[in-house]
Amino acid sequence: MYVTKPPSQHFDREGVLLPEQRGGVAWSQFNRSYAALQTDDWRQINASRRYSLPVRALRWVIARFLHQKDALRGLGTKRKLFAPLPVKRDPDIVFFGAEVGWEASLLQALFGDGGRVVLVDADPAAYQRYLDAPRTLQVGDLTLTRDPDRIEYVQADFFDWQEQGAFDVGLDWGLIEHFKGERKHAVLQRFAECLRPDGLQITAVPRDTYGMRAFYWLFADELNFGYRELHTPRELATILDAAGLRVVARHNTPDTCVVASRPQ
Numbered sequence: 001m002y003v004t005k006p007p008s009q010h011f012d013r014e015g016v017l018l019p020e021q022r023g024g025v026a027w028s029q030f031n032r033s034y035a036a037l038q039t040d041d042w043r044q045i046n047a048s049r050r051y052s053l054p055v056r057a058l059r060w061v062i063a064r065f066l067h068q069k070d071a072l073r074g075l076g077t078k079r080k081l082f083a084p085l086p087v088k089r090d091p092d093i094v095f096f097g098a099e100v101g102w103e104a105s106l107l108q109a110l111f112g113d114g115g116r117v118v119l120v121d122a123d124p125a126a127y128q129r130y131l132d133a134p135r136t137l138q139v140g141d142l143t144l145t146r147d148p149d150r151i152e153y154v155q156a157d158f159f160d161w162q163e164q165g166a167f168d169v170g171l172d173w174g175l176i177e178h179f180k181g182e183r184k185h186a187v188l189q190r191f192a193e194c195l196r197p198d199g200l201q202i203t204a205v206p207r208d209t210y211g212m213r214a215f216y217w218l219f220a221d222e223l224n225f226g227y228r229e230l231h232t233p234r235e236l237a238t239i240l241d242a243a244g245l246r247v248v249a250r251h252n253t254p255d256t257c258v259v260a261s262r263p264q
């Protein structure tokens with residue numbers, strides 16, 4: 001396990017709210033900065049910042065790659081990761097820490113859109129990103145659709161909101177690595193309680209590689225607004241196991257570890 005560093009020069013610790021429940025991150029600061037990294041002109045990535053020449057060059061090359069490949073959203077890769085998972089047709093989906101919630105739309109495009117979609121996020125800036133996002137997005141030959149009339153957006157803390165045993169799929173993507181130690185287990189147990197007995201929880205965290213350590217160092221100012229761990233695939237499986245979830249599938253990319261698990 002590796003903790004990313006340094007903090008962003010824009011990080012204000014006052015913005016970290018309820019770290020035991022929401023992780024040690026100033027989410028509004030992160031969400032605004034993350035949206036800007038995706039939408040602002042990548043050619044301006046080093047504008048009015050003092051970095052050494054090699055760092056500027058690396059940031060420029062990576063920012064160009066991220067924009068040209070839409071790699072931060074990474075929905076093409078997520079499509080390949082989701083497609084083989086044992087998800088039932090027309091699943092009822094709950095997405096914890098959803099922000100825009102594209103991953104739920106991707107699951108609907110792959111497995112049918114006859115079920116419910118509930119997006120849960122407590123941060124107002126995350127909800128604003130949801131409102132601002134387009135209605136459709138093309139991922140190869142797959143059209144992702146977000147119909148606000150059919151999406152239930154819950155602006156609440158998932159420790160205050162719950163529908164027990166109501167969902168076929170739970171999603172958490174880029175979330176549990178922001179919780180320290182055993183708080184991760186409490187979060188995952190909370191998610192498991194929302195699943196039907198044959199439900200599937202899909203969990204993803206950034207992978208602990210030298211490349212990812214360097215990425216979060218290079219883009220610290222845009223991304224490091226609090227606490228974040230990087231994990232190896234084995235560590236992630238151990239975390240799920242300790243939380244009482246049964247791992248049924250594991251997939252890894254160079255930057256992400258993904259595990260599908262079921263309640264025991």
Ligand SMILES: C[S@@+](CC[C@H](N)C(=O)[O-])C[C@H]1O[C@@H](n2cnc3c(N)ncnc32)[C@H](O)[C@@H]1O
Pocket residue numbers: 021022023027031096097098099120121122123126156157158159173174175
């Ligand atoms: C890293 S963001 C999600 C990133 C997004 N899935 C992605 O990969 O682009 C995690 C989100 O979880 C939300 N969150 C964290 N703890 C929460 C809680 N206890 N209840 C509701 N939302 C929470 C934050 O507000 C934040 O928007």
